[in-house]
Amino acid sequence: xxxxxxxxxxxxxxxxxxxxxxxxxxxxxxxxxxxxxxxxxxxxxxxxxxxxxxxxxxxxxxxxxxxxxxxxxxxxxxxxxxxxxxxxxxxxxxxxxxxxxxxxxxxxxxxxxxxxxxxxxxxxxxxxxxxxxxxxxxxxxxxxxxxxxxxxxxxxxxxxxxxxxxxxxxxxxxxxxxxxxxxxxxxxxxxxxxxxxxxxxxxxxxxxxxxxxxxxxxxxxxxxxxxxxxxxxxxxxxxxxxxxxxxxxxxxxxxxxxxxxxxxxxxxxxxxxxxxxxxxxxxxxxxxxxxxxxxxxxxxxxxxxxxxxxxxxxxxxxxxxxxxxxxxxxxxxxxxx
Amino acid sequence: xxxxxxxxxxxxxxxxxxxxxxxxxxxxxxxxxxxxxxxxxxxxxxxxxxxxxxxxxxxxxxxxxxxxxxxxxxxxxxxxxxxxxxxxxxxxxxxxxxxxxxxxxxxxxxxxxxxxxxxxxxxxxxxxxxxxxxxxxxxxxxxxxxxxxxxxxxxxxxxxxxxxxxxxxxxxxxxxxxxxxxxxxxxxxxxxxxxxxxxxxxxxxxxxxxxxxxxxxxxxxxxxxxxxxxxxxxxxxxxxxxxxxxxxxxxxxxxxxxxxxxxxxxxxxxxxxxxxxxxxxxxxxxxxxxxxxxxxxxxxxxxxxxxxxxxxxxxxxxxxxxxxxxxxxxxxxxxxx
Numbered sequence: 001x002x003x004x005x006x007x008x009x010x011x012x013x014x015x016x017x018x019x020x021x022x023x024x025x026x027x028x029x030x031x032x033x034x035x036x037x038x039x040x041x042x043x044x045x046x047x048x049x050x051x052x053x054x055x056x057x058x059x060x061x062x063x064x065x066x067x068x069x070x071x072x073x074x075x076x077x078x079x080x081x082x083x084x085x086x087x088x089x090x091x092x093x094x095x096x097x098x099x100x101x102x103x104x105x106x107x108x109x110x111x112x113x114x115x116x117x118x119x120x121x122x123x124x125x126x127x128x129x130x131x132x133x134x135x136x137x138x139x140x141x142x143x144x145x146x147x148x149x150x151x152x153x154x155x156x157x158x159x160x161x162x163x164x165x166x167x168x169x170x171x172x173x174x175x176x177x178x179x180x181x182x183x184x185x186x187x188x189x190x191x192x193x194x195x196x197x198x199x200x201x202x203x204x205x206x207x208x209x210x211x212x213x214x215x216x217x218x219x220x221x222x223x224x225x226x227x228x229x230x231x232x233x234x235x236x237x238x239x240x241x242x243x244x245x246x247x248x249x250x251x252x253x254x255x256x257x258x259x260x261x262x263x264x265x266x267x268x269x270x271x272x273x274x275x276x277x278x279x280x281x282x283x284x285x286x287x288x289x290x291x292x293x294x295x296x297x298x299x300x301x302x303x304x305x306x307x308x309x310x311x312x313x314x315x316x317x318x319x320x321x322x323x324x325x326x327x328x329x330x331x332x333x334x335x336x337x
Numbered sequence: 338x339x340x341x342x343x344x345x346x347x348x349x350x351x352x353x354x355x356x357x358x359x360x361x362x363x364x365x366x367x368x369x370x371x372x373x374x375x376x377x378x379x380x381x382x383x384x385x386x387x388x389x390x391x392x393x394x395x396x397x398x399x400x401x402x403x404x405x406x407x408x409x410x411x412x413x414x415x416x417x418x419x420x421x422x423x424x425x426x427x428x429x430x431x432x433x434x435x436x437x438x439x440x441x442x443x444x445x446x447x448x449x450x451x452x453x454x455x456x457x458x459x460x461x462x463x464x465x466x467x468x469x470x471x472x473x474x475x476x477x478x479x480x481x482x483x484x485x486x487x488x489x490x491x492x493x494x495x496x497x498x499x500x501x502x503x504x505x506x507x508x509x510x511x512x513x514x515x516x517x518x519x520x521x522x523x524x525x526x527x528x529x530x531x532x533x534x535x536x537x538x539x540x541x542x543x544x545x546x547x548x549x550x551x552x553x554x555x556x557x558x559x560x561x562x563x564x565x566x567x568x569x570x571x572x573x574x575x576x577x578x579x580x581x582x583x584x585x586x587x588x589x590x591x592x593x594x595x596x597x598x599x600x601x602x603x604x605x606x607x608x609x610x611x612x613x614x615x616x617x618x619x620x621x622x623x624x625x626x627x628x629x630x631x632x633x634x635x636x637x638x639x640x641x642x643x644x645x646x647x648x649x650x651x652x653x654x655x656x657x658x659x660x661x662x663x664x665x666x667x668x669x670x671x672x673x674x
Contacts, residue, residue: 066435073421075616080417084410087438091445098403099436101424108428247615277621278584278612279412 008048017044031093031304062119066096067303068112070126072103076247077275078290079127082144085296086125093304095122106130113139123303129185142299146189150313155298156190158316160197162288166242166270167201167209169286169321173268173328175240178202179230181223181252182213182244190316191244194272198242210238224255236261239268246271249285253326269326283324291317345385354381399456403433404640405449407463409440413584414612415627416464419481422633423462430641432459443467450476460640466522479636483526487650492635493527495653499625500534501541503579503607506623506658508542510605510665512577515539516567518560518589519550519581527653528581531609535579547575561592573598576605583608586622590663606663620661628654 010028014021017040026033027041044050067090074080083099090097098121102109109130115121116139123140126148135141135148147154163180170178180198184191195211202209212226230237236259243249249271253263261267264286274289276282294317302311323329347365351358354377363370364378381387404427411417420436427434435458439446446467452458453476460477463485472478472485484491500517507515517535521528532548539546549563567574573596580586586608590600598604601623611626613619620626631654639648660666 069436073616074411074417074424075414075421077412077414077417077615080411080414080420080616083417083420083436084412084438087411087436091437091442097436099406099420099424099434100428101421105428247618250614250618275615277587278414279410279417281584281587284614 008050010050012048013041013044013050016048017041064120064122065094066098066121067300068098068100068115068121068124070100070102070109070112070124070128072127072129073101074099077279078245078273078292080279081292082127082296085293086299089296089300093300095300095304102128102130109133113141116140125299125303129187129189131187140303142303144295144299145191146187147314151311153302153311153313153315154190155295155302155315155317157290157295157319159190159193159319160200161316162272162290162319163194163197163199163242164201164204165197165319165321166194166272166288167198167207168205169270169327170240170242170268171201171205171207173240175207175268177238178207178209178240178242179238180209180211180213180242180244181226181248182211183218183220183223183248184216184244186215190314191272194244220251223252224258227252227255227259231259231261234260236267239266241267241269243269243271246273246275246284246287249287249326253285263326264328268328270321271324271326274322283322286324286327286329287322289320289322291319345387347387349385350378350381350387353385354378401457401459402431403435403458404637405435405437405452405458405461407437407439407446407449407461407465409464409466410438411436414616415582415610415629417616418629419464419633422630423636426633426637430637432637432641439465439467446470450478453477462636462640466524466526468524477640479640481632481636482528483524484651488648490639490648490650490652491527492632492639492652492654494627494632494656496527496530496656497534497537498653499609499627499656500531500536500579501538502534502656502658503531503609503625504535504538504544504546505542506607506664507577507579507605508538508544510577512544512605514575515544515546515577515579516575517546517548517550517579517581518563518585519548520555520557520560520585521553521581523552527651528609531581557588560589561595564589564592564596568596568598571597573604576603578604578606580606580608583610583612583621583624586624586663590622600663601665605665607658608661608663611657611659620659623661623664623666624659626657626659628656 010024011021014024019037019040023033023037024041027038069086071079071083074083087097100108100112109128113135116124117136125142127144141152143152143154145156182195214222243252249269253269256263263269269285271285271287274287275284277284298315347361351361356374356377360370360374361378364375406423408416408420411420424434437445437449446465450472453461454473462479464481478489480489480491482493519532551559580589586606590606593600600606606622608622608624611624612621614621635652
C-alpha cells in the first residue's frame with residue numbers, strides 16, 4: 001500500500017504523463033524518445049517534483065550506472081581520443097566510467113570482467129589484444145577493433161574501405177609504384193583489413209604494389225632495410241607508401257629523410273588514424289581519419305541498449321581522407337594553428 | 338562468537354603472523370612495510386587461505402577503493418600522460434579510477450565532489466580551473482597545478498625552476514635578446530610561476546627579455562602581431578623564445594616559419610611539458626620536462642595516506658631540460674624513432 005505522502009515514483013510519473021513506464025525510464029536515462037513524449041514526461045516530473053536518483057535506482061535495479069573501459073594506454077593519441085570521447089558519451093548519459101589501462105598488466109582485464117559478472121559495473125567497453133580473455137555469455141561487453149566472440153558486438157572503422165581509399169588516393173595523386181607497411185598484432189583483428197583493402201584498391205587501379213609486414217616483436221630496422229634495398233642510384237623505387245598507422249608513418253618519414261628521400265616530392269606517404277598534433281592542431285601526416293566520436297557513441301549506445309534481442313556482431317563506421325602535408329596536394333586554404 | 342568453520346579474518350592473519358592488524362591491512366592494501374613483516378603476513382595469508390576481498394572490505398570500512406580523477410580532457414598530451422600514470426599508480430595499489438573529463442561540463446566536477454562526500458568514492462585527484470568549485474573540509478582531495486585552499490595539497494612541477502632553467506639554457510646557448518610567450522588561465526595557478534622563474538633567470542644572467550602574455554579567450558593572432566612587430570629588415574630581434582607550453586611552442590614555430598625565421602638557426606625555441614610525438618617518440622620541441630610519473634605517484638600517495646595529520650600544502654617536483662631539435666645543440670647520439 002502506498003502512503004499518502006511518500007515520494008513520487010517513476011510509475012506516478014508515467015500515470016501523470018499518460019505514457020508507458022519504459023518511456024519515463026528512457027527519458028530519465030537520457031535515451032532518445034519522441035519529442036512530444038519527452039516534453040510530457042518532463043512536465044510530469046516537474047509537477048510531481050519527482051527526484052531522479054540514479055544511485056538509488058542503481059540499488060533497486062541492480063544497476064551501478066558505471067561502465068569500465070579497458071584500453072592499452074592513454075598516451076598514444078588514437079587511444080587518448082577514444083578515452084575522451086567514450087568518457088563524454090557516458091557522462092552525458094549520467095554514466096560513470098572506470099578507466100583501466102591494461103598494457104601495464106593484462107591480468108587486470110579479467111578482474112574487470114569479473115566485476116561486470118558480479119554487477120559491480122553494468123558493462124565493459126574494451127580494446128584488448130589479450131588472447132586468453134574469458135568473457136561469459138552474460139557479460140555485457142562491446143569490443144573495439146577486435147571481435148571477441150559471436151555474441152559480442154565489435155565496433156570499428158571501415159578498415160577495408162580505408163585501405164582501399166589510401167590506394168585510390170595514391171593512384172589519383174599520380175603514384176606508379178607503391179608499398180604497404182604494417183606492424184602490429186598477429187591476432188586476427190579488424191585493422192588487419194587495411195591490407196586487404198589496399199591490395200584491392202591497387203588491383204582495381206592497376207597500381208603495382210609491394211608489402212612489408214612485420215610482427216609486434218620484430219625490430220623496426222626491418223623497415224629501414226626494406227626501404228634501403230629499394231633504392232637504386234639514390235632513388236626509391238616507390239613513389240607512394242601507405243602505413244598502417246600515423247605512428248608508423250611518423251617513423252617511416254624520419255627514415256625516408258635519413259635515406260635522402262623527400263616527402264612528398266619523391267615519395268608520398270599516407271597514414272591511418274587521423275592523429276592531430278597536440279590532440280587538436282594539424283594532422284600529423286596525410287591520413288585516413290577514423291571517426292572516433294562516432295565509434296565512441298556507437299559503443300555506448302550498443303552497450304546500454306538492453307532491449308535489443310540480437311545486437312549487430314560487427315559495426316564498421318565510415319572513414320575519410322585528410323590532407324596532412326605528406327602527399328602532393330594543395331594545403332587547405334585556412335590552416336589550423 | 339566466531340564459528341568454527343567461518344572464513345579467516347584479517348585478525349586471524351595478524352595473530353598467525355604475529356604482527357599488528359594495521360600491518361596486515363597495509364600488506365593487503367599494497368602499502369609498503371618492512372620486507373620481513375610483508376613475508377610473514379603473506380605466509381599467514383597463504384596458510385589460512387585468507388581471501389582478500391577488497392569489495393567486502395570496502396563495505397565494512399566504508400571504503401570503495403575507488404578514486405575519481407577530474408581532468409579537462411585526455412586529448413592534450415600532457416593530460417593524456419597524467420591520466421595514464423595516475424591510472425597505473427592507482428591500479429597497482431588495487432584502486433579503481435573513475436575518469437571525469439570536465440571541459441565538457443564543469444558542473445560535473447561538483448557532482449564528483451558530492452560523490453566523495455557521500456563515500457561513493459574515497460577521494461578525488463583534480464586538475465581544474467573551475468573557480469566556483471566548493472570542496473568541503475572533509476573531502477579527500479589532491480589538486481594538480483592549482484592550489485584550491487590551504488588544507489588541500491597541491492602537486493605540481495617546480496614551475497619557477499623550470500622557467501629559470503629555460504632562461505639559463507637560452508643564455509648558455511648564446512642568446513642575447515629573448516622573449517617569453519604565455520597564454521592560459523588568468524586564475525592564480527602554479528604554472529604561472531614559469532614567468533617569474535624566467536624573469537629571474539634572465540636578470541641573473543643579464544639577458545634582455547620581453548614578455549607577451551595573452552589570456553585564454555584572446556586570439557592567437559596577438560602573438561603573430563607581436564612577433565611581426567619585432568622584425569627589422571627581415572630579421573627577428575629575438576634570438577630565443579620561451580613558450581609556456583609545448584603546444585604553444587608548436588604554434589609559434591609555425592608562425593616563425595611563416596615569417597621566414599629559421600628555427601633554431603635564427604631563433605631558438607624552448608617549450609614546457611616534455612611532450613613527445615605519439616606519446617613515446619621524439620620530443621615535439623626542446624622543452625622543460627615535467628616529471629609526470631612522479632607527479633602521479635605523489636598525488637596517489639598523498640591521497641591514500643590517511644594517517645598523515647598535516648599534509649604538505651604544496652609539493653613541487655624537479656624538472657629537467659631536454660633537447661628536441663629547436664635549440665642549437667647536438668642531437669643525442671642515439672635518436673629514438
